[in-house]
Amino acid sequence: MIEQRYSYTNPGLNLDQAHSYNLLLQVEQNIFSYIVTSGQELMAWAINNPISELHDPEELKDILTANYKQVITGVTSTGFTLLPTGLYEAGRVADVARLLDVRDNEKVFAQELDAENMIIYKVDKALITAITNVDNSNINYKAKGWLQALANDHASNPTLYLNVNNERVQFAYFNDGKLRFYNVFKFAGHEELAYYSALVAQQIDLTPADTNIIISGDVNRTDMYVSYLEQFFRSVRLSLIELLDIPPQLELHKVLSLAALSLCASSEEN
The missing domain is CATH 3.30.420.260 (Protein of unknown function DUF3822, C-terminal domain)
Incomplete structure (x- = not known):
C-alpha cells in the first residue's frame, strides 16, 4: 500500500536557527513522519516519507541534518507488554521479554510509560539502524506522548x-x-x-x-x-487536543500523535 504524503512548511522556518528548534520523528517500518517546532509553534510537518530518507537523506537533507536543540524519536514496536511500575526490575527485563517472543532481528527496550506503568517493547533492528544518522539519544515508544496527552484531556x-x-x-x-x-x-x-x-x-x-x-x-x-x-x-x-500552534489548513487530530512527542522532551531541554 502506497501511503499519501503530506507536508507543510512555515514561511518563517530558518534552519540556521535550528539550535532553538526541536525535531520530532515518528518512525515506522517503511516510512517516517516529522515535525519541527519552535517553542509551541509548528515550523514544518511532513508525513509518510520513505525510510530511505533517514538512511541517506536527499530531498530532506536540510531538515534531517540540521543541528537541533533536541531530537525526540517515537518508534513503532513489533510487540509490547505493560508492567506495573512497582513490579519492574531493570535486571529482569530479559525475563519479561520472553513473553514477547523476541527474534534475532529485534531489540528490546524498557521505558516508563506513565507514573504507574512500564512498557517493555521490541523493535526491528533495521528500524533502529535507520535512525543512526540522526540524534537518537531520546528514543520513545511511539504512543508514549499520545497517551500523556490523553491523560490530560x-x-x-x-x-x-x-x-x-x-x-x-x-x-x-x-x-x-x-x-x-x-x-x-x-x-x-x-x-x-x-x-x-x-x-x-x-x-x-x-x-x-x-x-x-x-x-x-x-x-x-x-x-x-x-x-x-x-x-x-x-x-x-x-x-x-491542541499541543502546538498550527496553521488553519492543518487539523489538530491529524498531527496529535506526532505533536505529542513534544511531551517526551527531557527536562533539561524544557
Missing part, C-alpha cells in the same frame, strides 16, 4: 480513544486520569475498525451505546470509519 466518561494510522488502530481508555487499557490492532476497513472497537469496549465492561469515541490520526469527519462507528456508539468525534 479529562474527557467525560466513558470515553474510548482511538488513533488510526497506516491500517493500525491504537485504543486507550482512562478512568480518573489513569490509564486502564491500551492495545493495538491491525485492521482493514470500517467494519473491522468497528469490530475491534466493540471488542475493546466489551473487554473493559463498557456499553457501546453509552460510550463516547474520540479519534485522532489519518481520518476525516466524512470517512466511513466515523459514520459506521456512529451506528454503535453514543458519540464519535475527532480529537481537539
